[in-house]
Amino acid sequence: xxxxxxxxxxxxxxxxxxxxxxxxxxxxxxxxxxxxxxxxxxxxxxxxxxxxxxxxxxxxxxxxxxxxxxxxxxxxxxxxxxxxxxxxxxxxxxxxxxxxxxxxxxxx
Numbered sequence: 001x002x003x004x005x006x007x008x009x010x011x012x013x014x015x016x017x018x019x020x021x022x023x024x025x026x027x028x029x030x031x032x033x034x035x036x037x038x039x040x041x042x043x044x045x046x047x048x049x050x051x052x053x054x055x056x057x058x059x060x061x062x063x064x065x066x067x068x069x070x071x072x073x074x075x076x077x078x079x080x081x082x083x084x085x086x087x088x089x090x091x092x093x094x095x096x097x098x099x100x101x102x103x104x105x106x107x108x
Contacts, residue, residue, distance in 0.1 A: 008037050008060070018034045021052075050081045052064075
């Protein structure tokens with residue numbers, strides 16, 4: 001079973017992070033593919049997931065939230081890493097970390 005590095009993006013930057021994450025995992029012997037969440041029909045057959053989204057104006061992209069909602073049962077079973085990309089973490093502070101944690105919770 002392979003892993004998947006899935007993302008929601010506007011300008012392509014989050015896709016680049018997901019692709020790079022996949023490359024690092026592949027370099028360490030993992031079978032990984034990167035996919036736009038809008039193109040995903042199912043998560044069956046995967047052993048782990050990396051899930052990323054652009055975070056804008058305090059919110060994850062609607063596509064990733066819909067994906068997380070419809071895939072909630074399998075996301076609870078798979079080992080997962082979640083990331084958000086956006087202005088919020090330009091400064092590392094307790095408040096920004098709390099907001100980032102809220103994003104991850106919202107994504108399942």
